[in-house]
Amino acid sequence: MNISNDQIIDFIYAEARMLDEQRFEEWLALWLDDGYYWMPLDYQQTDPLLVTSLMYEDYFMLRLRVQRLTGARTFSQKPKSRCNHVIQRPFVDEINDNNIKTVTSMHYVETRMDDQFLLALTATHELRVVDDKIRIANKRVDLLNSDAAFGSIQLLP
């Protein structure tokens, strides 16, 4: 099947909206089983394994992360956090057969009680078309200030 640029761009917008609306089950269903969500700690980090990252999470960890958010004894989510992504139009950098790569600038705001913080980030998506559906093969989130000291970042930038 032929995927158009517009379909890809709509997909990236739709993903951000799912996160903001906390439709996490739908969001998890976007992922391929062997995908990784990577958030480097160091600017332009190349190695996810032998130095520390902020996140390098497989499907199990992502599922754990979102299921935990709704747990009866998840005290750090009483009350719950909320988030908001403001995204720039994604660049579709590659479309080869079923492999797609996009790069998207975003501003991410997360809030809980009286605290709110803003992160600027670049999200790099590796997407794959499987059974006519766009799926996330891998996602890399580079925070502009990834090496800064943060308080808790509890949702998904």
Place this chain on the structure above:
Amino acid sequence: MQSNTPNASHIAALFKGDQVHRDVYTSDAVYRLEMRHLFVNAWVFVGHDSQTPNKGDYYTTHIGDQPVIQVRHSDGEIKVLHNRCPHKGTKIAIDREGNTGKFFRCPYHAWSFKTDGCLLAIPLKKGYVDTPLKNTENVKGIKPVGAVHVHRGFVFARLADDGIGFDEFFGDSLSSIDNMADRSPAGRLEVAGPPLRYMHQCNWKMLVENQTDTCHPMVAHESSAGTAISIWEEMGSPEPRPAAMQIIAPFMSPYEFFEEMGIRTWPNGHGHTGVNHSIHSDYSAIPGYFEAMTKSYGEERAKEILDENRHNTVYFPNIMVKGPIQQLRNFIPMGPNKTLVESYIYRLVDAPDELLARTAMYNRMINAPTSIVGHDDLEMYERAQEGLMSDGLEWVSIQRLMTDKEDYSAEAIENGTTERQMRNQFDAWVKFMTVSMDATA
């Protein structure tokens, strides 16, 4: 803290032996005294020598609230200098690390210094002829800290010129650092990348106490570890277990597990959990590692090194190391209710990379600002910091498994859920706060 002219008896009164006054966590006056006394008299962690491997390499950090530079001098020794120009105070180095070559040059008026701090040159020096500069300390250069000691690559410093010696301060507690380094077939560690940096709106001592608080994991971390286990069970309990199960699930171990793991305390506020076993005991073996260890140490010694599964070792006042994980966490005080936690990991030289991969995974899963386990803990600290503002009660209980005559000047091993190590820390806290204070007002 009532008085404006604090003295030793005021400080000692904040710790009753079984209770500690909430001012130790909330009072700005107590915090300032910690910075001027405790963090000056104690030996405090600075960095690892592999962060400055070559001559002229430097790295900047803090001892308490004091900005310092760790630098490799031209003779190959590690020096620790106050990060402050003797002219007008400008920080000599502001980046986190770098190489300064043979000398430091202040960016403001170009006074220059050797890498041991000694003044090298002042531009237009004739302007100081016949001035009192020569009579002041400033003419000597960048001031070094009182004393520096490097143990198995770990750099510690004492700000005070005089005071307790390194060996006396740490005593047998150094066995935990030794075990961490011995786990390398070469007996050496190297820092692996930059640390996680996680800002906490709470007092630094809450973090230190939590390192040997074995009654919180199954409660505060139920949300993470309990959920991990239930997802895994829903999946049909697959083996090998997902990585997260190996790392996070042991936090749900029952009270008996933590009781039996044991806690050892040493004099001067040091201590560790996991005398008999720990949450790190059951990690899967990594191919080739034991063979490499046997080759270096012989089978018997290799087994002895690897059978040591200490959990958290607190080095008073403000770091924790995990030997089996090769991790060090530095709880850097930034105010009575603000603490920067830096979590470093180290590579075991000559060991398979898989060990470092597990260490890096542990660090990000447990100690990152994005870590669900980190979120569990931070929530508790910050709630405590806010709760302690209540005037309803002024004293905090650290009485669990307290016995009649606890002697903190002797090593002891006790039930793994005792709060003895917290009492041990406060005993040392009073000692190193007051050693440089007047006895009475």
